[in-house]
Amino acid sequence: MPQFYQLAVPAANFTTRTCACLPCRFGNVPSWEPEHERAFETDMTDTEWDEVRGVIPSPPWLEGRGGRPEEYCHRRMLDALRYLADNGGKWRALPEPFPPPRKVFDFFRRWVRQNVFAQIHSALVKKIRVKAGRSEQPTAAIIDAQSVKAAETVGASSRGFDGGKQVNGRKRHIVVDTLGLILLVAVTGADMNDRTAAMALFHRLTLLFRRVTKVWADHGYDGELAPWALRTLGLDLEIPDHPGRRKGEGFKVIAKRWIVERSLAWITRRRRCVRDYERRPDHHAAFVLLAAGIQMSRRLAGRTDRGNRGVSRTAW
Structure with missing residues (x-):
């Protein structure tokens, strides 16, 4: 047991967790590894883990395709990535209870290549929609950017300058449903035009979510995009009018658009997503899905973002 836990509180004060991931069952994970203690607020509960463990693909060695059996727990790896997404920091600064940072990054890079984070996210979206009394497939969406x-680690080839926002970095484009759950995410240079990015996203939207026929957007998507979307993809793109503001009046909510604005605010609650530190755009998109996944898994498990419920405060 790491010294970190011995110095905090007696082991009996921790919330123990069980794991049934494939490396723990069939791999070379040490015998003491399956039973962990939740040391950080971002660590998954057993209920949260049950929601996502079935989506993680089988490793090649288990399917007879070669390779050495893994020595690290999938649940611990996912907890490390959630910790990094929520708290920010450098890869090499991951706390000791987690596996070596190099191993965590190797898992992250492989899971990005295998589209694991998108699969986990899609499964969580469907479960939340069903729990809310909706169908698994949405029929309407909202888009925004x-x-x-961007940090100095972002290369010049994948960054740009947004003249309207005066931002030198990248731009993340998201499509959400009417509950604010992310359906699609794309990361481009900040100089990418919103309408150009929307065309590519709309194509993916109609392929993955065939029931979507209505989309709302802000005035940045005005122009030829709406006729093109209706003519080419059968999408009815509507741009709600701004209610206007008179002197002395407070903030006014714009119909439908507030939903995607709230989703963007949810993403930036996770420190890793406040800026873009990733060398590759698809890595930043994965952290966006991780940030959204933290909130969704807690929502399914009945947890809350407020406070440190479920974790002993003395563990910090």
């Missing part, structure tokens, strides 16, 4: 500053 957000420019974020």
Whole structure:
């Protein structure tokens, strides 16, 4: 047991967790590894883990395709990535209870390549929609984009300058349903035109969510995009009018658009997503899905973002 836990509180004060991931059952994970203690607020509960473990694909060695049996728990790896998404920081600064940072990054890179985070996210979206009394497939969506500053690790080839927002970095384009759940995400340079990015997203939207026929957007998507979407893809793109603001009046909510604005605010609650630190755009898109996945898994498990419920405060 790591010294970190011995110095905090007696082991009996921790919430123990069980794991049934494939490396723990069939791999070379040490015998003490399956039973962990939840040391961080971002660590998954057993209920949260049950919601996502079936989506993680089988490793090649288990299917007879070669390779060495894994030595690290999938649940611990996912907890490490959730910790990094929520708290920010460098890869090499991951706390000791997690596996070595290099191993965590290797898992992250492989899961991005295998589209694991998108599969986990899609499964959570369907479960939340069913729990809310909706059908698994949405029929309407909202699109928006957000420019974020990029760190020095972002190369010049994948960044740009947004003249309207005066931001040098990247832009993340998201499509959400009427509950605010992310359906699609794409990361481009900040100089990418919203309408150009929307064309590619709309194509993917109609392929993955065939029941969607209605889309709302802001005035940044005005122009020829609406006729093109209706003529080419059968999507009815509507741009709600701004209610206007008179002197002395407060903030006014714009119909439907507030939903996607709230989703963007949910993403930026996770420190790793406040700026873009990733060398590759698809890595930043994966962290956006991780940020949204933290909230969705907690929502399914009945947890809350407020406070440190479920984790002993003395563990910090």
